[in-house]
Amino acid sequence: MSACLASSAYALANDWHLALEHAIHRLQRIDGANLGLIYFSDRFNGVSAALIERLRAATGVNDWVGASGIGVLGAGEAELDAPAISLMLFRLPADSFRVFSGRNPLPRDFAAYGALIHGDPATPDMSDLILDMASKVRSDNVCGGLASGHSKTLQIANAPLNGGVSGVAFDERIRLVTGLSQGCVALPGSWRVTGVEEAVITELDGRPALKVFREAIGPALGADLRRATRNLQVGLCAEPGVQRAFAVRHITDFNLRQGSFAINDQVSEGQHLLFVKQDAESAASDFRQMLLGLRQACPEPPVAGIYISAAGRGAALFERDDSEVAMIGEVFDQLPLCGFFASGEIANCRLQGLTGALTLIF
Structure with missing residues (x-):
């Protein structure tokens, strides 16, 4: 006791x-x-x-x-x-x-x-x-x-x-x-950051980061990025493959020309991330x-x-x-x-x- x-x-x-x-x-x-x-x-x-x-x-x-x-x-x-x-x-x-x-x-x-x-x-x-x-x-x-x-x-x-x-x-x-x-559920898949400039992620698994993001969230949300960020965030993984060991970070900006997006935290090359859905039910x-x-x-x-x-x-x-x-x-x-x-x-x-x-x- x-x-x-x-x-x-x-x-x-x-x-x-x-x-x-x-x-x-x-x-x-x-x-x-x-x-x-x-x-x-x-x-x-x-x-x-x-x-x-x-x-x-x-x-x-x-x-x-x-x-x-x-x-x-x-x-x-x-x-x-x-x-x-x-x-x-x-x-x-x-x-x-x-x-x-x-x-x-x-x-x-x-x-x-x-x-x-x-x-x-x-x-x-x-x-x-x-x-x-x-x-x-x-x-x-x-x-x-x-x-x-x-x-x-x-x-x-x-x-x-x-x-x-x-x-x-x-x-x-x-x-x-x-x-x-x-406060969220992870969408399928995880990716390795292969291109980054401080908080701006340019490549995931060697592909344009924004293209990967759009594919992960589906065509409906991918066509409306502002709407997508209301309920979708990035999960920075503490360890690759550990689904619950991630820190949630906001997507703060998109660069359509560069094919990148920025989050409210520093990111390191080689770090793994996933995308998460956050709403009341989740x-x-x-x-x-x-x-x-x-x-x-x-x-x-x-x-x-x-x-x-x-x-x-x-x-x-x-x-x-x-x-x-x-x-x-x-x-x-x-x-x-x-x-x-x-x-x-x-x-x-x-x-x-x-x-x-x-x-x-x-």
Whole structure:
């Protein structure tokens, strides 16, 4: 049986005092709680230090990590572009975790086995920072998300901060299991990039990239490229032939004369890619498949869940902003849950995009 305990709460109100007090009131108190998570609407960025000060006074928990978001979520509740706060309290074994940031790096003598991290989307070398963090843990579970906001974003690592990455690392007594939903289904086929100029893909398997794209999606969509990009994206493969190991990227431009297309990421020659379809039906199917697979992988009932969804999902992809958390509740009943809508998701030690990542804690 796990040595961890957790409780969560979500509250929505235009006034930050009301939102915070409602969330605190709804939290189930845990004797000996020693770690807190907070995700808050970017509307409350200006009072982030006051949020942490009040939480410490109300809960007795000194260590807090989290991030701002254009929307936050909790058990059964989620809303984009709304003034809300989502909280979680943990009681973890003594000395089983360390909060870290650029100001307070992870101690070298701490044996980290996994980490929940948050990052600044304006940091240009974010993928490298995530890989660096992955090199410091003894498992392949670095999860989390990039803070989001309409203008400014914030991270919390015992204080509000900007830039780089921050978060909390856990030792071997805390187990993390992460499931990733790409929100899409792969079309048949995969190709090797044989011609590329940074983010512009000119050739696939030695043929004009745009011609390959049109053949893959069929004549109806191939004749209307603007319509095609509403529901079709590129999946950059982590490994050739591994259908679910890909990162979804947007197609940003077509060059009919050159026979190329551009995506919103750097591409390397020799990298493999596929094309994916993303719509409400595909997203719901993929999400349920991820949840059921995650449940089967659970060694025991989880103590808590942290769900981080892309800011481009919610009602834009599903029926409602809370559709994803409703499905989580159907599979993991009564699970304490918190999270936010991110500008980039971190799962399996990689920066993702347009995904939903559920991390279960044991």
